[in-house]
Structure formats: structure tokens, C-alpha cells
Amino acid sequence: MALDLKQGISKQITKLNMKTSTFLEENKIRTYIATLEADIQELKMKAGENGYTMWSAGRFDVGQLELLYQEIALKQRQIQEQEQQMKELIVKNQQVLGQGTPEVPHSPAAPVPPAPAGNVVFCPKCGEACAPTVNFCKKCGNKLR
Numbered sequence: 001m002a003l004d005l006k007q008g009i010s011k012q013i014t015k016l017n018m019k020t021s022t023f024l025e026e027n028k029i030r031t032y033i034a035t036l037e038a039d040i041q042e043l044k045m046k047a048g049e050n051g052y053t054m055w056s057a058g059r060f061d062v063g064q065l066e067l068l069y070q071e072i073a074l075k076q077r078q079i080q081e082q083e084q085q086m087k088e089l090i091v092k093n094q095q096v097l098g099q100g101t102p103e104v105p106h107s108p109a110a111p112v113p114p115a116p117a118g119n120v121v122f123c124p125k126c127g128e129a130c131a132p133t134v135n136f137c138k139k140c141g142n143k144l145r
């Protein structure tokens with residue numbers, strides 16, 4: 001049916017879109033993780049600098065440093081979340097593309113074995129299998145012998 005064909009095609013397109021979108025999504029996550037890592041490096045440097053500046057000025061404020069540390073911890077949690085999302089994405093991608101566990105098709109029904117030769121005589125006219133004892137084809141009446 002035309003509808004089945006249409007559904008089949010749209011399924012293929014969905015698969016393709018899924019593949020493309022997971023690829024884009026993966027890249028997005030990678031870029032985001034890289035950004036977060038760069039932010040963390042920057043924050044650590046900032047914390048070190050601020051700490052030294054405050055210490056050398058004789059007004060060391062732990063609270064101010066703690067804010068930076070909390071920000072670093074937050075970004076590290078975000079990296080973990082992104083990595084988790086990436087794993088889920090890969091699993092989802094494998095399921096959609098059927099790389100994980102391919103569906104085994106049911107084996108086709110065993111073919112009907114042909115009637116053993118000798119027990120039948122095939123009519124030369126219509127091909128009907130007839131008992132070797134009969135003189136005429138049971139289907140078309142052709143003379144068998």
C-alpha cells in the first residue's frame with residue numbers, strides 16, 4: 001500500500017535526521033564541555049590571583065574566594081552532566097541505528113517437501129501429480145499411459 005511505503009520512507013528519513021542530529025548534538029556537548037573546562041581554568045587562575053592580591057594587601061577574604069570555588073565546583077558538575085548526556089546520546093544513537101542489538105528476522109517457514117518420486121506421476125500436459133496407478137490425469141483427463 002502507498003501508505004506503508006510513505007511510512008517506510010519517513011522512517012528512513014527519521015533515522016537519517018536522528019543520525020545527523022545526534023552528531024550535531026554530540027559536537028555541541030563537546031564544545032560545551034571544552035568551554036566549561038576553559039572557564040574552570042580561568043576561575044582557578046582568578047582565584048589564585050585574587051587570593052594573592054587580597055593576602056598581599058592584608059585583607060584576605062575567604063568568602064570571596066569561596067564564591068569562585070563554588071563556581072568552579074558548579075562548572076565541574078555541569079561537565080559531568082554533559083558527559084552523562086553524551087553517553088545517553090551514544091546509546092540512543094546505537095538503538096536507533098540498530099548497531100546495538102540487531103533484530104533477528106524470523107526464519108521463513110520450511111518449504112513443503114516435494115512428494116517422493118515414484119509415488120506420483122506428473123501429467124505431461126498440466127503438471128498435476130497423479131497416482132502411478134491411474135491411467136488418466138485426475139485434473140485434465142490427459143492420458144498418462
Ligand SMILES: [Zn+2]
Nearest residue numbers: 123126137140
Ligand atoms: Zn493433466
